[in-house]
Amino acid sequence: MSDNRAAATVVDVPRGLAGVVVTDTRIGDVRGLEGFYNYRQYSAVDLARTRGFEDVWHLLVHGELPDAGRGAAFAAETAVLRRLPDEVRTALPALAAASRASGPLAGVRTALSLLGAAKGFRPVYDIDADQRRADTVTACAAVPTLLTALHRLGRGLEPVDPREDLSYAANYLYMLTGSEPDPRRARAIEQYLISTIDHGFNASTFTARVIASTGADVAACLVGAVGALSGPLHGGAPSRALDALDAIGTPDRIDPWIRERVLAGDRVMGFGHAVYRTEDPRSRMLRDIALGFGGPRVDFAVEVERRVEAILAELKPGRELHTNVEFYAGVVMELCGLPREMFTPTFAAGRVVGWSANVLEQAADSKIIRPAARYVGPRAPVAVPTVA
Known part of the structure; x- marks a missing residue:
């Protein structure tokens, strides 16, 4: 903290503003410990x-x-x-x-x-x-x-x-x-769109x-x-989750493929969420939609989900890592005929x-959002060197 700043004007917060409340909202809420989110007063x-x-x-x-x-x-x-x-x-x-x-x-x-x-x-x-x-x-x-x-x-x-x-x-x-x-596919996409509005x-x-x-x-x-x-850390995961299903290929490859990546410290796309510490409710709904369509692709995705969660529980005990919205979103969009570049x-x-x-x-709020940053560069001021 700069010596010239009053301590009361600067607040240290976690990296990425994780968990920091910056304003009030009436639009919706995400209750990560419960696995619930709402738009206004409705689930x-x-x-x-x-x-x-x-x-x-x-x-x-x-x-x-x-x-x-x-x-x-x-x-x-x-x-x-x-x-x-x-x-x-x-x-x-x-x-x-x-x-x-x-x-x-x-x-x-x-x-x-x-x-x-x-x-x-x-x-x-x-x-x-x-x-x-x-x-x-x-x-x-x-x-x-x-x-x-x-x-x-x-x-x-x-x-x-x-x-x-x-x-x-x-x-x-x-x-x-x-x-x-087809009305069934249109409705599936509609439900996906609604579930991701906010x-x-x-x-x-x-x-x-x-x-x-x-x-x-x-x-x-x-x-x-x-x-x-x-x-890619925000919106690019649905197609990457499908890429992972393609890379695994067959049920006998699920365990070795997942273990190799978890032990290497790699992220398994479609699993884990920044807020949810339980199952992502969007994933649960989209899984139901996918199961309604059925077929080998859906069966394989469900088996991958089951084995990934078991392996993550074994190798990362104490951490709640479940499918997030991207995992089954990719499956549903593929079932509805969308190309991956449009996910x-x-x-x-x-x-x-x-x-x-x-x-x-x-x-409706006239206050501009203007946070501060802590300067950690070379101590200032230093005389500006002259050009020889």
């Missing part, structure tokens, strides 16, 4: 099992679950906003070409900036709560269109125009594949709130969140609603 898993995506979106943005009439009106309102402005649509081929190697998530950062400019988004500091909500709904409705168009263009395919008669999840699959999806102050959500605290526009907040999500973008298609709810909440 998030119960919402995923019983309601549609648009209803939960309404809950996050407007603070309440809609009745049938208001739910239909909100779904119709958001469906109209799926079409992109001409300025954005004409730029997508160039963005897809530039981001072909890195994927749609890279392209959508620029696309969101263009969308905000084309729609005239203004700093949240300068607009009222109603306009802020309108801007978030506009952005969220467009994200699936942007992601699927960038994906298809990157593969040499024409984008598929959105349909207003399909639900958020069904329309997403339709734009991705060009075919109207999950506490993770890296991307906190990033969105930091940007919102500066008063920046909604698009800027969401671009920052997407940037945080693109990191993290699909996560973003749901989480954008949670980011937006946090942006709205943060925008």
Whole structure:
């Protein structure tokens, strides 16, 4: 600590701000010791099992679950906003070409900036709560269109125009594949999207709130969140968990493959969570969805889960390490026909609603988020050397 700072103004906290409460929120909570999380006053898993995506979106943005009439009106309102402005649509081929190697998530950062400019988004500091909500709904409705168009263009395919008669999840699959999806698969993706809308102050959500605290526009907040999500330690695990299943290959290879990695200190993708000390409730729900589909892939995943948890309990006694959301998310998305490069973008298609709810909440507070850092470099001041 600097000698010139009053001790009362600086608080030491754990690395990564683990366990540090930085604000109050009415959006949701994660109770890691219980294996429970909620959106407002409702269990998030119960919402995923019983309601549609648009209803939960309404809950996050407007603070309440809609009745049938208001739910239909909100779904119709958001469906109209799926079409992109001409300025954005004409730029997508160039963005897809530039981001072909890195994927749609890279392209959508620029696309969101263009969308905000084309729609005239203004700093949240300068607009009222109603306009802020309108801007978030506009952005969220467009994200699936942007992601699927960038994906298809990157593969040499024409984008598929959105349909207003399909639900958020069904329309997403339709734009991705060009075919109207099987209702069962559309519902499975919808439940996945609902289950991942929000999950506490993770890296991307906190990033969105930091940007919102500066008063920046909604698009800027969401671009920052997407940037945080693109990191492999945050949003890249579903495809990596499937990669692990592929690497194991057969049941007889499970034990030696897992033991080798655990003993080497490597992370087993799809297991363990920064908050949960019991089973991830999202994983439990997605496992049930996968079991509903059935098949060799699901049976193998269940066996891998069983053996990994047993080996981790043996080699790391006292630690609670269970599957997290990414393990069965990858299995479910594969069963529904999504290519692996679209796993993290699909996560973003749901989480954008949670980011937006946090942006709205943060925008209501005029205090900028501005933490401190402890300087540990060479002692200052030192005379600046002259150039010989």
